[in-house]
Amino acid sequence: MVAELQVKNRPAIAAVPNEPALSVQGLNVRFGAQTVLSNVQMDLEDGRYACLLGESGSGKSTLLAAIAGLIKPQAGSIRLRGQNVFTAGGLQISPEKRGIGMVFQDAALWPHLRVIDNVLFPLRAQGLPVDRERAMRLLEKMNIPATAAKRKPHELSGGQRQRVAIARAIIARPRLVLLDEPLSAVDQGVREEIRYFLRTLFREEGIAALHVTHDPSEAFYLGQHVGVLHSGHLEQWDQPEKLFRFPASENVARLSGSVRSLPVKVVQYQSGKAEVALENGQKIWVPGADTLREGKPGLLLLRPGDIDSDNLEAAFAAEAIHSHWSDGRYLVHLQAFDQHELLSYSQQSNLGPRHWQIYPNHGWCIPAETSANQEKTP
Numbered sequence: 001m002v003a004e005l006q007v008k009n010r011p012a013i014a015a016v017p018n019e020p021a022l023s024v025q026g027l028n029v030r031f032g033a034q035t036v037l038s039n040v041q042m043d044l045e046d047g048r049y050a051c052l053l054g055e056s057g058s059g060k061s062t063l064l065a066a067i068a069g070l071i072k073p074q075a076g077s078i079r080l081r082g083q084n085v086f087t088a089g090g091l092q093i094s095p096e097k098r099g100i101g102m103v104f105q106d107a108a109l110w111p112h113l114r115v116i117d118n119v120l121f122p123l124r125a126q127g128l129p130v131d132r133e134r135a136m137r138l139l140e141k142m143n144i145p146a147t148a149a150k151r152k153p154h155e156l157s158g159g160q161r162q163r164v165a166i167a168r169a170i171i172a173r174p175r176l177v178l179l180d181e182p183l184s185a186v187d188q189g190v191r192e193e194i195r196y197f198l199r200t201l202f203r204e205e206g207i208a209a210l211h212v213t214h215d216p217s218e219a220f221y222l223g224q225h226v227g228v229l230h231s232g233h234l235e236q237w238d239q240p241e242k243l244f245r246f247p248a249s250e251n252v253a254r255l256s257g258s259v260r261s262l263p264v265k266v267v268q269y270q271s272g273k274a275e276v277a278l279e280n281g282q283k284i285w286v287p288g289a290d291t292l293r294e295g296k297p298g299l300l301l302l303r304p305g306d307i308d309s310d311n312l313e314a315a316f317a318a319e320a321i322h323s324h325w326s327d328g329r330y331l332v333h334l335q336a337f338d339q340h341e342l343l344s345y346s347q348q349s350n351l352g353p354r355h356w357q358i359y360p361n362h363g364w365c366i367p368a369e370t371s372a373n374q375e376k377t378p
C-alpha cells in the first residue's frame, strides 16, 4: 500500500528530448482585480541556469508559484521538457507530479529530521531508491562535514542549512529547480561561498534552474540567461551581456546595474548606431536600438563605465557633486546639463566642475517611449 502511494507521487510527466527544460507562453495571473503577471513568455534550455531580477512586488514569486503548480494562472501555458503541466484549457498537473525542486529564502528544512533525512526526503516522497551515497556526496560537495549529516537542522549555521536545502532540491535529479531569493538571508561571505557552490553544482549535474534575486551581481555571476520582470511584464529575457549592454527599457537598465539617462533627440539612425543631439546641442554617435526613429526623442542610457573625465577632448562640462569609494575606485555623481545626474568611475574623489566625455561607442540609446517612461506619465 505504501509502495503504491509512493509510486503515485512520482513525476507524471516524461521528458521529450531536445525540448526546453521550461517553456512559459502568454502567462497571465490575476489576484482579484489585480493583474500580477501579464503575457509572460520565457524558454529555458535544459541544463541552463537563469536568473530573474525585479523589484519587490513585480511578480517574481508569483511566477515561480505558477511554474511549481502552487497557484493556477488565468491564461497561457507552462511546459516542462515538452510536456504541458498547465494550459488555460483546464490542465493543471499537481506540484508533486511536476518533478521540480525548490529552494526558498529560509532553508525550510524539516526541523524534526536529521540533515541526511532532509536531503533524502524527496526520494522517499517520490518512491525512488534511497541513494544515501549520492546524498552524502552532495553534502560533501556543498562543504557540509559528514559528521553534520546526523545532526538536526537547528544544530547547523544558517549558511549550512541553506546548502542542505540546495542538496535536497537536486537529490532526485529534477528537470528544473526554482530558487526564490536563496541567498538574501545570509551574510556577504556566506553568500559568495554558496553562489560558488550553486554555479559549480548545477553545471556538473546539468540541472536547469530559475533563480529569483534583487541583486544584479548575483544574477550576472550565476545566470547563463537573465530576465527582468517589472510590474508583471517580462521586459527582457536574454543573454547576460546583451541584457546589460543593450537593455530593452529604462527599467531593465536600472534593475541590472547602476545607470543614468539623458534625454536626447535622434538625428539619424544607421545600422545599430544613432546620431543624437544632447541638450547642449552637441551631436554624438552612440549604439542604439533599431526602434529609434529620426526626429523623435530618445533616452541615452549611460553606465558609470561609459563616461571619463581624463580626456582633453572633453565633450561637456559637469560638476562632481558627490563621490564614494566603491569596489576599488570612486563612484562619482555628476550634475550635468542643468539637472541631470550622471555617474562615472574615477581614481580621484575630487569634487567640483570638470570636463567629461562619453567614450566613443559607449552608452545605449532607446526610444523615449519605452514602457518605463509611459508608466511615469500621469
Ligand SMILES: Nc1ncnc2c1ncn2[C@@H]1O[C@H](COP(=O)(O)OP(=O)(O)OP(=O)(O)O)[C@@H](O)[C@H]1O
Pocket (backbone or CB within 6 Å): 031, 036, 054, 055, 056, 057, 058, 059, 060, 061, 062, 063
Ligand atoms: N496569494 C495572493 N493573493 C493576493 N495577492 C497576492 C498574492 N500573492 C501575491 N500577491 C500580490 O501580487 C504582487 C506580486 O507579488 P510577488 O510576491 O509575486 O512579488 P515579488 O516580485 O516576488 O516581490 P518580493 O521581491 O517582495 O518577494 C504583490 O502586489 C502581492 O501583494
